[in-house]
Amino acid sequence: MFLGVLSAFTLVMFALTIIGLVVFTLQVNRYEASGIDDYNTYSRIYAYIASNPDSTVSESLYQDLREYGLTQDCYVEMIGSDLASSYTKDQLLDIAIRAKVSGIILEGDDSEETARLVEEADLAGIPVVTVMTDAPGTARCSFIGLNNYSAGTNYGNLVLQAASEKTDDAIDALVIMSSGDSNESVLCSAIQETLSGSNISLDSVVIESDSTFSTEEKVIDILDEYDELPDIIVCLSDLNTRCVYQCVVDMNAVGNCTIIGYYDSGTVLEAIERGAIYATLNVNSRQLAQYCVDALNEYIDMGNVSEYYSTDYILIDSYNVADYIAEDEQEETGEGV
Amino acid sequence: MKGYKNHFRHLKIRYKLVAIFLVTSMIAFGVNLFVYLNLNRMLGRIDMVYSTNISLNKLSDDLDQMHTGLTGYLETKSTDDLEQYYKYSQEISVEIQELNNMPTDNVSLLSERNIRKIAESYLLSAERAVRAKRGRNIQQYTQYYKECSDMYDVLNTYIYSLNNETFRTNSESFNTLIGSLRYSEILCLSIFIIASLMNVLLIIILTGTITRPLTSLSEKANEISVRNPENVEPLAVQTNDEVGNVTRAFNQMLSSIKEYIARIKEQMVTESAMKEKSLLMENHLKDAQLKYLQAQINPHFLFNTLNAGAQLAMVEGADRTGEYISNMADFFRYNVKKDNEQVKISEEIELVDSYIYIMNVRYSGEIEFRKELDESLLNVVIPSMIIQPIVENSLKYGLMTLEDRDKEVALLLYREGDFACIEVKDNGVGMEDDIITKILARESVDTTGENPDEKSVGLRNVLSRLDIFFDGKEEVEILSEIGEGTRVILRIPMEIA
Known part of the structure; x- marks a missing residue:
């Protein structure tokens, strides 16, 4: 009896020793495998160079570019984003060329330096596509742009x-632009064209942010110039929209002043839900991302590609804002997980 | 498993102890080695944690040295600077081969790829600058140097950023590894404790196979000392070692003790039976003698008086009377002298001779006595007073009433296999079968003779004493036909006689 118990106990000890050793080995293996070993490799790497990498539009576009790229066995890198120093767009373009990326997705401009670097990239065998804003007259292989005229009409x-919902006979509308570039000019023209023949008087202003926090100050300055706030304010950038919204709230003019914004940031969506912002137009960044990656792949694989791709804006108003808020929350939860 | 168990059980104690020591030591050694190797792997991993930072720092330093050398050479065309440039460009070429070259989603590896590619471009531009310097193309090497300087700045920024990133990651890994190392220490300690406990239990179990048979042996020895050894069962031999041998010897000893006790008991029973037999024999003899003396006159008295008579007859010249009396005296002397129970057949025959002589005198020589004797059998020992009573019976009941023919008695002594046969044969009236049966059954014979007791003393006593003396192994046969005579045959087993 005693011997039986002793034998059983010994077997238990033996089993515990083995289990302990197995657990120990697994733990050692786990820590040995931890760290930099978890990664995937891809056949191509594309560099995304934004005019303003910190803008929500660029960030959103980069996320979509990255996600779509992964599905195409490409990795899209927002080059320079992990560096300790800030570099200009041209410097980043130069870095991308030196880093021998497979392709470059560039928010273009019409500067000579950009044109020279695009030329250099082309000579180095690196195809460049421009997105949202073009670099006309350069060696870029394709431009993936927004249908600004259609957006202006919208x-x-x-x-x-919005004017039809107001009781006033004379309606003042103000368009606030952020750069006055060709995109915004086309937008503004389309708006004017659409409003022609109506009793709405349209005014436009450009707020250029020459320093980090200047936009909000300039918005306040402009609105202070008005004895009475315009009935309708149209903002053509995300930051302008948020600044105008805050300003209208501070002036206690919500309801009197209708804001039509740009982009689908969380603040804007919440404001639409509450009725403080009438509607917003958002870039269809997924479509943009898809066109960019596909254009580069096609150029590398086939040697040529269509020079121009056009994407539409998305209208978000009180009728469909709930869907976008839900989508936002879902994305946040997904990232959290 | 069972085979190993049996094999272990039959090992010698010395080998068992060595095996126990080896098994437990091997377990302890194995566990220690296993843990040591794994811990070593972990420590190796910890050592590797900052290796990336070290190699990046080395690359950064080499870049500094190379750029300094390049700048110096472009400025002064110094040989030392050129040597420095070549040395470090060579080292950088080797070092960047260790960096990742593949597009990947890992930020650090991606930075490594960018550093590698930019460094390759940097090395190319530097080489071009040096070549342009040799060609004294100022514009060109100034242009290349500018490119190099730009890339040098970018490379430093990349290395710095990657260093920060990897340092942050490595610090986390280091903390995790250190934490896991502490956890592993506790785990190892637990494993050691469990393994040690298992070893102790194993030693208890394995040494138990040595001590258990010894304990059983000791208990059995105690049992023998307090109980009758006959009731103690032998011990099962479980092992083939020294203890097994001792157990076997112990069982052998126990068996011998039991056998010895049984033999003593048997001997005691035999002795007791012998004593009883002897007493019974003596009793019968005494009884026979008593009966005889009661039936006859006192033999001592008769012997003495007959001797006196014989001497008187000799003095007076009556030789035949003297001889007769002398025979009488011999007859009675035999009775007196042979009170011990064993005699030789020759002595019994002498008694028969005396008796026949007496009877012939008494019955005027009517009895014709004949002897056929195998002399080799004369020394065979038989109980006393055996033949004479048979002869007497023949005379009394077979021949005395015979009138129409001679009275013949024959005494035959011969060998028949392992038996010495004594046969008394007469030509008398014979015996009836039922009387023969009764006689052979040692029952009293109801006779109508004048002295029934005498007859009873005669044959029944003779047969009973023969039974006792020879343990019933003698054979008695009585062959008789009415009117033809009787043959009484005694077959004495010679091995007992």
């Missing part, structure tokens, strides 16, 4: 719709 129709 903005105009929204202004007309």
